[in-house]
Amino acid sequence: MTAVPSDATAAAVPGAPAAGLPLREWMLVLPLAVFFTAFVLGPLALLGYVSLHTDVSLETANLGQYVKFLGDGFNRGVLWATLWLGLKVTLLTLLIGYPLAYLYSVSTPRWQKVLILLIVLPLLTSAVVRTFAWLVILGRQGIVNEALVAIGLLEVPAKLLYTPTAVVVALAQIELPLMVLPIITVLAGIDPNLRQASLSLGAGSWRTFLQVTLPLSAPGILAGCLLVYASSVSAFVTQTLVGGGQQMFMPFYIYQQAIQANNYPFSAAIAMILLASVLGIVVATNLLARRMRGVVNG
Amino acid sequence: MQSAPTATDARSPSEVVLDRVTHRYGSFTAVQDIRLAIAPGEFLALLGPSGCGKTTLLRIIAGLMRQTDGHVTIGGEVVDALPPNERGAGIVFQSYALFPHMTVAANIEYGLRARGGMAKAARMAMVERMLDLVRMRDHAARLPRQLSGGQQQRVALARTLAVSPTVLLLDEPFGALDKNLRLGMQIEVKRLQRELGITTVMVTHDQEEALSMADRIAVMSEGRIEQLGTPEEIYDRPRSLFVANFVGTANLFRGRLEREGEGFAVQLDAGGRLPVASPGPCSRVGPVSVSVRPEHLMFVPPAQGLLVATVELALPLGPTVVHELALDGGGKVKVTLARTGGHACLAAGMRTGLAVAPCAPVSVFQA
Numbered sequence: 001m002t003a004v005p006s007d008a009t010a011a012a013v014p015g016a017p018a019a020g021l022p023l024r025e026w027m028l029v030l031p032l033a034v035f036f037t038a039f040v041l042g043p044l045a046l047l048g049y050v051s052l053h054t055d056v057s058l059e060t061a062n063l064g065q066y067v068k069f070l071g072d073g074f075n076r077g078v079l080w081a082t083l084w085l086g087l088k089v090t091l092l093t094l095l096i097g098y099p100l101a102y103l104y105s106v107s108t109p110r111w112q113k114v115l116i117l118l119i120v121l122p123l124l125t126s127a128v129v130r131t132f133a134w135l136v137i138l139g140r141q142g143i144v145n146e147a148l149v150a151i152g153l154l155e156v157p158a159k160l161l162y163t164p165t166a167v168v169v170a171l172a173q174i175e176l177p178l179m180v181l182p183i184i185t186v187l188a189g190i191d192p193n194l195r196q197a198s199l200s201l202g203a204g205s206w207r208t209f210l211q212v213t214l215p216l217s218a219p220g221i222l223a224g225c226l227l228v229y230a231s232s233v234s235a236f237v238t239q240t241l242v243g244g245g246q247q248m249f250m251p252f253y254i255y256q257q258a259i260q261a262n263n264y265p266f267s268a269a270i271a272m273i274l275l276a277s278v279l280g281i282v283v284a285t286n287l288l289a290r291r292m293r294g295v296v297n298g
Numbered sequence: 299m300q301s302a303p304t305a306t307d308a309r310s311p312s313e314v315v316l317d318r319v320t321h322r323y324g325s326f327t328a329v330q331d332i333r334l335a336i337a338p339g340e341f342l343a344l345l346g347p348s349g350c351g352k353t354t355l356l357r358i359i360a361g362l363m364r365q366t367d368g369h370v371t372i373g374g375e376v377v378d379a380l381p382p383n384e385r386g387a388g389i390v391f392q393s394y395a396l397f398p399h400m401t402v403a404a405n406i407e408y409g410l411r412a413r414g415g416m417a418k419a420a421r422m423a424m425v426e427r428m429l430d431l432v433r434m435r436d437h438a439a440r441l442p443r444q445l446s447g448g449q450q451q452r453v454a455l456a457r458t459l460a461v462s463p464t465v466l467l468l469d470e471p472f473g474a475l476d477k478n479l480r481l482g483m484q485i486e487v488k489r490l491q492r493e494l495g496i497t498t499v500m501v502t503h504d505q506e507e508a509l510s511m512a513d514r515i516a517v518m519s520e521g522r523i524e525q526l527g528t529p530e531e532i533y534d535r536p537r538s539l540f541v542a543n544f545v546g547t548a549n550l551f552r553g554r555l556e557r558e559g560e561g562f563a564v565q566l567d568a569g570g571r572l573p574v575a576s577p578g579p580c581s582r583v584g585p586v587s588v589s590v591r592p593e594h595l596m597f598v599p600p601a602q603g604l605l606v607a608t609v610e611l612a613l614p615l616g617p618t619v620v621h622e623l624a625l626d627g628g629g630k631v632k633v634t635l636a637r638t639g640g641h642a643c644l645a646a647g648m649r650t651g652l653a654v655a656p657c658a659p660v661s662v663f664q665a
Contacts, residue, residue: 192393196362201409201461202383209409215399 051268058265065269075253075270082250083277085167086233090179092172093228094221097179100221103212104180105187119184123177131238134170135161138242162244170242171232177232179224186220187213222289226282233278250274311338311497312373312386312464314359319368321354329356330521332368339495341488342367343508346518347544352501353469355518358469359499360389373464386465392470394454396442402453403438423660424615431490448479455490466491468500472507497613505545507531513545517541534659537579539587542661548589552665556585564588564662568627570604572654577662578587585665592634593621594658598642603651607631609644623650 054064069075104115121129137143138160145157160166190213198208236251243249250270257267314336329351336342342350357363359370361382369376377385396405406428409423429435432452442450451471451661458466466513471487472480488511491498502508508515509529517524517532517540525537539550553566555577563573564586572588580586600606607623610630614637621633621644631652644650654660 191393193391193393193394194397195387196382197391197395197457198397198408198412200360200362200382200387200389201412201457203408203412207412212397 020114021242047268047271050265054262055267056241056262066268066273069269069273077255078248078250079273079277081247082233082274083281085164085171085239085249086229086278088168089090089171089175089232090225092168093175093179094225095170097176097224098183098209098221100176100215101180101183101187116184119177119180122174127174128237130174131170131241133171134238137169161242162246163172164247166241167239167243167247171235171238174235174238175228175231178227180246182223182227183220184281185221190216193245218289222285226285230278230282233274242253310464311495312340313371314465314497314499315371316355316359317369317371319355319358319365319370319464321351321358321365321367326610327521329365334516334523334526335570336497336499338497340578341491341498341500341511341513343512343515344518345503345508345515345545346524347503350518351496351521352503352518354361354388356467356499357502359385359465360387361385362389382562386456387467388461388465389467389469390420390451390454390471391459392473394442394450394474396450396457397456398442400443401439401441402434402445405442405453405480406457406460409457413461426458428460431459432456432486440535446479447475448483451475451483451487455487459490459494459496464497466496466498468498470501470503472502472504480507487511509545509563515545517545521546528645533591536589536661539589539663542589542663547592547634548661549592549595550591551588551629553586553588555580555583557583557661563641566605566627568605568625568629572604572660574660582664587663587665589661589663590654590658592632593618593636594655594660595631595633595635596653596655597635598651598653600649600651603653605631605652607646607650607652609646609650612644616628 029197051064051065052061054060054062066214083119100119101114104119107115135142139145140159142155143159144160145154148154149157149285194212194216195208198212200207202209234251235248236255239249240252240255245252249276254267254270254274257270259268314334316332316334318330319332320327332355334342344355346352352388354363358365359372361380361384364378369378371377372385372387382389397408400408403425405419406425407441407645410416410424416424425438426435429438432455434449434452434456437445437449437453442453445453451474467486472483475483484507500508500512500524509532512529513528514528515532516526519540525532525541527535532541532545536545536548542548542550551564551568551572553564554574555562555564557575558573561573561575562581562583563571563575564577565571566588574588606626608626609621609623613620613621616637618634618636621635623631623633625631633652
């Protein structure tokens, strides 16, 4: 560092008040607030406005679209299937993600570097690319089928792609980092002496895990579950391509109503219902977790 | 023990023997060839600077890590292959390591539940006894984060004592407490240890803590025990320069040990001649360093002094005053005076003679 930049900064500081605008802390939020208003709150309000109309010309405002959606068994089925899909994906991700995060937390720094690369790597490719990878893996001439036929376990290739299970498995893989990373963070924050204290008090490894490590990692589990859930119910590309339209989920329904049927008010209402449902589940889960004092600490 | 009925009633305190215990981390030797026998009911302090291997040694005794070499015997049984919970040793961690998601009572009950074989009612009775023992009955339903540092430590002690260990291991137990609270807890732990008669090993880097609490102190440095002895022995007759410097404050004077009549005397480089009846640990004539504690030096008129010095600073510490002086022959010296009788501090710039108090323990080390 030469003296020149520091002189420049020194000159700039007394210059700042001279500009006539006193800097206040709240001003630091302005850029984000403007961005958020313009690109999140604004469109959301517009979406809500559109959803409150029965006609495409947006002349009469009422709750007709919502009544139409919720009054129809098929529509409710799509909503239910979507929320249920999110739950299955979340549970599968937790089942795979927790042991992986735990493995990371007990590994040596050397292995941690390898593991974190493997965990984060999927995030570095787009969800579309990962979805196509699953098409290649699960297809009729895909790797899994070819292998199973080759070793004689199958006579003819099985139908793996375009099944509900395929959607769950593919989504779980794609969302895995969102589950693993928060849990790793929480596990790393647990005082290692707690484990040792438990062992020296006479608890075995399993009791120590179930009564100390697991409860203390609950905040990470909760964060991971909410992220994965919110992300998987709205995963349009994966749901559509791996599911192959065999089962309708909310994101595709929105797309279909807006783009194919040109029914913007109805598709806006579907979007609002999906948003409200997910928001409701997130808030309810948080409240439930907060009430379980002792399990989620802090 | 009758006055405080506890779980330890049933068990007698164990002897702990370390036999040539060595531990290496890769090429680094953390503890080397430690031989130590801790008597049943004894309170031993492992004292040393950070990195001297004292905590490693404590964890080896606890069974939280396995030594590379040597054996640990607790109560006559070699426990090298035993997991922590089967050794009968209970450890209290420096950070207390209370389970943050459990109440005080649940923390104390944890070990009893983990060990099993105890009905709920019996466990609760034990928890109550432990709460009384550490005077935390009113806080049974609190979470650890709602407690002060001293209270957390009492809970940590109760949790460890609840499972009736025959050996209590304390890892820097007072490090996280502020000074006022520390003295109170030291007295409390000492009282508990006496009442229960439990063999106790405490790791500390605080020499005052070791001196005030332990029956014996093992001063450690670089993985070895430099000296093992009672607090008086360690303080008055340090066996090495390291011990003299680490435990208490030492004024070191360079000089030459010479024979003088029946005994010896040290001809100091700074001038003056200090008679030493029986020099130790070094008694070989030749160049030496002499260590004199600050409280064993006295101010005398310059003409009568062994050495002459100029006062540079006086620090009143309440019960005592520490003076720092510059010797005429070069070098600094510290003198501590009790403030009984309302002595005023010597003012900076005053010249004074220094003498060694009669019968004061003086240590002679080979230079």
